[in-house]
Amino acid sequence: MSDSIVIGADGVEQMPLKAYTEKAYLDYSMYVILDRALPNIADGLKPVQRRIVYAMSELGLKANAKYKKSARTVGDVIGKFHPHGDSAVYEAMVLMSQDFSYRYPLIDGQGNWGSPDDPKSFAAMRYTESKLTPYAEVLLSELGQGTVDWTPNFDGALDEPAMLPARVPNILLNGTTGIAVGMATDIPPHNLREVVSAAVRLLDEPKATVAELCEHIQGPDFPTDAELITAPEDIRKIYETGRGSLRMRALWQMEHDDIVITALPHQTSGSRVLEQIAQQMQAKKLPMVVDLRDESDHENPTRLVVVPRSNRVDCKALMKHLFATTDLERSYRVNMNMIGIDGRPQVKSLDKILGEWLEFRTTTTRRRLEYRLDKVLKRLHVLDALLIAFLNIDEVIAIIREEDKPKPVLMARFGITDVQAEAILELKLRHLAKLEEMKIRGEQEELAAERDSLEQTLGSTRRMKTLVRKELLAAAEEFGDDRRSPLVQREEAKAFAEEDILSADPVTVVLSEMGWIRSAKGHDIDPAALSYKSGDRFKMAAKGRSNQPLVLLDSTGRSYSVATHSLPSARGQGEPLTGRINPPSGVSFEGMLLGRDDQxxxxxxxxxxxFITRLADLHSKNKAGKAALTLPKxxxxxxxxxxxxxxxxxxxxxxxxxxxxxxxxxxxxxxxxxxxxxxxxxxxxxxxxxxxxxxxxxxxxxxxxxxxxxxxxxxxxxxxxxxxxxxxxxxxxxxxxxxxxxxxxxxxxxxx
Structure with a gap:
């Protein structure tokens, strides 16, 4: 780009608009991808989430602290680390606090933080209070131990962590969604115990396949009790490719002939579901349902009641229809796109995700041990000097009292370093007590043992793996819980056909000579005795059910279908058949059939x-009918x-x-x-x-x-x-x- 910059006659830099806009858009795209929309595989967080968690820890809002106003946290985040709008930061906070949105919430909120029915109904940040959850400790506990890199904040006044030293694969546990430029991410949440079990398996067997890891991870685990009905082979394919879709279905049960829905798919609104069912009832597409009730409360967060017309209604078939036509069954896109440890966005398979995270975790653990070893060595170095001073205290005091520059004299006299001499000079008089020598020697022994242990672990790959495994299992023991979303094989949901919805009342369809048609209730009707228009009379009749389509055969051999339930009542004189179908002019009707499709x-x-034919083969969706019987000349x-x-x-x-x-x-x-x-x-x-x-x-x-x-x-x-x-x-x-x-x-x- 710099090659296209030229200096104008007035000394102003100039560049082509095309080059400028291309660079600006590419810069913006990379910013959105790397610093806004996609999570990092290391801690599973986007930058705004990471900054919120870090800012809250700096404010002392750990799990055992008192709640503080959310506005205080938001102010700190946007003032120190995230120079964007306060609403964006607060909405990210809200999401991390909702136990119906996050499988393992990072923020413990007090006040109105939204509801499953309306996640956006949270109160303003000036009303709510918050602090971190105990689970947030798995991201923060090793932060000050040299585990991660630090970068300057937006104005260079402070440093912030480039990522958090997560002790568990949070990228899979809480999942995330995001839209970047030219790419998006949709990672579903998972169960902590299952993910840790798979990570340990991969740690022990680095060449374990996705199929073998799926022995531990059954599938995603959403923060709802609704069923995950995607087939296991489809879930395995998602884990192998990093892409696919999942289906969830609501839980329901029968109570006193009523259908009670007790759990909804992830991020599904109960009021929206009731609205969808009510719309079908108003459109007379659910005649078998007479009432709807929302009985949800604090004890039963989800309790939607559907009241069937009678106990003869097939509730299983009714629920299949509702699954197919409402949000009681939903599909979720999976696109496991994330920023890897190489800093590049990529859609990754399950084994790659866990493999890269274990690589990050091993590096983090190594850095933590090296940081601690450095601290131990420095302390031992100082303790050696303190012991020398204690054993030669009279001489040390004499040098300090008599010499103008005691430090070089101490260094020359006892053969100690600058750091050790400084430690002796800063020694407090209280540390000259009689028991101090025992304390120094005791601390030396403890630190020496710790040094040996750290050096052994750092020098052994096997010991390092053992430590990582032990810490993973400890985190699973502390924060793990049972699976919430059961994996169940279910039949495919199927909406009612029009004839299934209609009541199957006995009817007699009557056609007159002049082509007027009507439908009488019951089979005990005398069609010839009905009233007809002047000059018209009875021609033919057919008996059947109101939910069966009527088939007519004309004099040219064409067949037509008419919806029986929509025919006018026999109380009147009917309506012209040509208003419903378009037969050729001059034809007459020679047959009228009503019955089951397989008749x-x-x-x-x-x-x-x-020839013999099935009634279903005579049905026609076309108003002009279809050829059925071919007539010889x-x-x-x-x-x-x-x-x-x-x-x-x-x-x-x-x-x-x-x-x-x-x-x-x-x-x-x-x-x-x-x-x-x-x-x-x-x-x-x-x-x-x-x-x-x-x-x-x-x-x-x-x-x-x-x-x-x-x-x-x-x-x-x-x-x-x-x-x-x-x-x-x-x-x-x-x-x-x-x-x-x-x-x-x-x-x-x-x-x-």
Whole structure:
């Protein structure tokens, strides 16, 4: 960049705007990444959090101290270390104090610090008081022992720690979220005992894989009792790549036929969940729920009550729907991006995170021991001088009294160093007591033993590992607790389909000749007796349930679907069917079907071709319908016939020539659409000229019987009486008795 700077004629430095803006943006980006948004792997803290914790320790706000106003802490932080807005600092303080946001809070707050329902509802900093929690000691206890580097603060007046000497992997324990420039971080919280156990395993086995570490760390552990329902293999994949997503689901139980929700997913608002359920109730999408209550209090922080309409409601299915449509189940992004010990941001796998942290911890421990060893050696050096002075006290006093510059004389006389001579000169008279020699020798022995121990540990990798392991396990013993978020395998949540939500009331749908449709409650309706418009009359009816879609078949062989529950009441005269679907002009409707999706129907044209189909295959989301039955030339659609069962059932067909054919229903194909197979042999030329065609059909079982109508006469026949007409599908069939060769229709008389 400096190459692009030029000196103008007026002596002012000049540089291209492009170069200036590029440098400014890069500088800002690096600042946001390294000094604001991303945590450091060493202590798991962002700079603002680190400065808050350090400032509070400097104010003496340890766990055993009295609370102080939060405004005092915020003032110290922004005045000494963090030259930014007070609200940003205070919000960071609040987050570190909320036990529903942090798995292991660092700040112990007194006053209103927000609630799980509304984390932003905390009081102003002038009202709240705070101090550090006992857990904060794992970050601070070794701070003054030469463990970390110190850097000047923003104005160079003070020094602040570049990082805190954490005794546990806080980066995983409390997790963090942040958005930098071009990158973000989302690290979930974990359980202290599990993380320490995995760290110890990696300490003992440096080549341990992520799968082996997952034997100790089951998964993230959020500060809520809600269930973590992500599959173990997916969690392991997250730990291997550093990226992925997790799903949490609320806890619920039944109490006196009511559903009681006792734990919500991390950072989920109970009032928001109730609002989502209420919106569905208002939209009539939850008819099986009659009431909602929020019974949360101090004893039960989360207690949401959902009251079903009756004890016949399937509460498991209802909760699956709520999991799929509300915040009772939430997903969380995982992106384990952090600043490593090399000072570079990187998304890291679990083994890399723990491996780098152990490297930092080992270095910190070594620096602490070296710092202590230096102190011990200096003290032993001074004690040697004090012992010399004590043993030669009269001579020392004489030199001090008689010499103008006693220090060089002492150094020459007793062969001591400048530091030792200074220690002798600063010796207080009280230390010349008779017992002082014993104290000096006792302290020398203790310090010598400590020196030997420190030198042995520093000189042995195995001893160093043992010390790190021992201190990790001690921290886990002191601050560890049981897992809060249970890991559970659950079925995938599924929202109700529209027909599941609707009540399954019995209805009879009625269609008139002029195409007006309506729905009457119950199955005991006489459709022909209803009132019709002038010149209109009853055409057809279908019986079923209000939650089953109605299927119509037009004269071109197209099928259409209509929502039964939305049809107008039969108390009126209905509404035109063409207002709900868009059939081709001039068509008429020849069939109306209502039933279960898996119910079978026989579709046929009067040319003698047909097939069996499932009702579900006739449904159409398109208002223009879809092709179902293909018509041969000159043929017409026949009214569909229900098929109670295919095995051991027979198809009975009759033509206008009075020919009847009976054949097994199993001989027909099951198809979603098409022309079908030949039912009865009618020459196509006779169909086209309308000389002969199929006039009636029915499907009957072994014990059923049929009535054949011809004018005012009818003939009742059982299956055993139809042996003469049984033949192969596609044959011409045999003629009915004289007087019944002009058939008007066939009626099935069911044995049931």
């Amino acid at each position: 079978y129907f026989l579709l046929a044209s009067d040319a003698g071709y047909g 000159g043929a017409k659609v026949m009214a569909p016939v229900p098929v109670a069962a295919i095995e051991e059932h027979f198809v009975v067909v009759v033509t206008t020539e009075g020919r009847m054919l009976v054949f097994p229903a199993a001989d027909l194909p099951i198809m979603p659409r098409g022309k079908g197979n030949k039912l009865v042999g009618i020459p196509s030329a006779r169909v086209q000229s309308r000389e002969e065609y199929m006039v009636a059909m029915v499907v009957m079982g072994q014990n059923d019987s049929i009535k054949v109508y011809s004018g005012k006469r009818h003939l009742g026949l059982k299956l055993s009486e139809l042996e003469h007409y049984i033949g192969e599908r596609g044959r011409r069939g045999h003629k009915l008795p004289r007087g019944f060769q002009k058939v008007d229709g066939i009626e099935l008389v069911s044995a049931s």
